[in-house]
Structures are given as C-alpha cells and as structure tokens.
Amino acid sequence: MDVIERFIAQHKAVKERLDILEKITKMIDSDTSIWDNVHKMSGFFDKEVKEHFHLEEEVLFPIIRRKLPSDKQKILTEIEAEHKPILKKLDEFKEMSAKHKKLSSRISRENFIKISMDIIESMITHANKEDEKLFPIAKEFLDFENYKELEQLYFKYLNI
Numbered sequence: 134m135d136v137i138e139r140f141i142a143q144h145k146a147v148k149e150r151l152d153i154l155e156k157i158t159k160m161i162d163s164d165t166s167i168w169d170n171v172h173k174m175s176g177f178f179d180k181e182v183k184e185h186f187h188l189e190e191e192v193l194f195p196i197i198r199r200k201l202p203s204d205k206q207k208i209l210t211e212i213e214a215e216h217k218p219i220l221k222k223l224d225e226f227k228e229m230s231a232k233h234k235k236l237s238s239r240i241s242r243e244n245f246i247k248i249s250m251d252i253i254e255s256m257i258t259h260a261n262k263e264d265e266k267l268f269p270i271a272k273e274f275l276d277f278e279n280y281k282e283l284e285q286l287y288f289k290y291l292n293i
C-alpha cells in the first residue's frame with residue numbers, strides 16, 4: 134500500500150465511523166445512555182481525524198504542491214482550506230460532549246444533533262473530494278522519488 138492509498142484507507146475508516154455516528158445521533162432522543170458513545174466518538178475525532186489532517190498538511194500536501202503544475206494548484210488550495218472549518222466544528226463537538234454531563238436539556242441535544250450531522254456531511258464531502266479530485270491528479274504527477282520521500286516523511290511523522 135503506498136502512502137496515498139493509506140490516506141484513502143483512512144477516509145474509508147472515517148466514513149465507516151460516521152455511519153455509526155449517524156445512527157447514534159438518530160438514537161439520542163430515545164436513549165440517554167447513548168451519550169457514552171458520543172464521548173468515544175469525540176475521542177476518535179480528536180485523535181484520528183486531527184492526526185489525519187495534520188499528516189496531510191505537514192507531509193502530503195507540501196509534496197503535492199511542489200509537483201502540481203500551476204493550473205492544477207487551485208483544487209489543492211481549496212481542499213486544504215476546508216480543514217480549518219472542520220477542525221473548528223470538531224472542537225465545538227468536543228466542548229459540547231464534555232459539557233453534556235452537566236447539561237442534558239433538550240436544547241443541547243438538538244444542538245448536538247445539528248453539529249454532528251454537519252460534521253458528517255462536511256467530512257464526507259471533503260474526503261470524497263480528495264479521493265476523487267486531488268489524489269488522481271497527485272498520482273499523475275508524483276514520481277518514484279516523491280513517493281519514497283512521502284513514505285519516509287510519513288513514517289517519520291508517525292514515529293514508526
């Protein structure tokens with residue numbers, strides 16, 4: 134599996150988790166104990182998703198940026214700019230799930246469902262855009278040496 138395929142595999146994992154989140158948010162109104170799962174989900178976002186974004190920003194995107202011709206740079210700039218608002222939503226999600234233990238009013242549940250669905254939608258749209266629009270172009274322009282460099286930086290970043 135090359136490094137780009139690893140990112141695609143991580144997207145797949147996120148999409149699978151998000152299916153679970155979608156079920157959880159639908160169940161929230163009927164089952165209060167489900168909030169424990171929400172805390173787990175927040176932990177998943179915090180660790181896996183943030184790390185994925187950082188890896189893209191620190192390792193993958195700089196190499197792609199170097200290799201893409203100028204007329205193809207726009208999609209990378211656009212995709213990279215999507216990380217910030219998603220990270221902001223993840224922080225709100227975290228705050229909200231942390232607060233929940235004290236605050237379980239109907240209004241906080243409604244807010245929670247709204248923000249969860251919003252996260253699901255924006256993350257899936259973002260991952261699909263990378264899979265369908267960015268990575269195919271990147272594969273076209275990266276050569277063997279770039280892949281080698283990418284792999285070294287990737288594992289160095291993860292301390293493996």
Ligand SMILES: [Fe+2]
Nearest residue numbers: 186189259263
């Ligand atoms: Fe991304």
Ligand SMILES: [Fe+2]
Nearest residue numbers: 140189260263
């Ligand atoms: Fe990604």
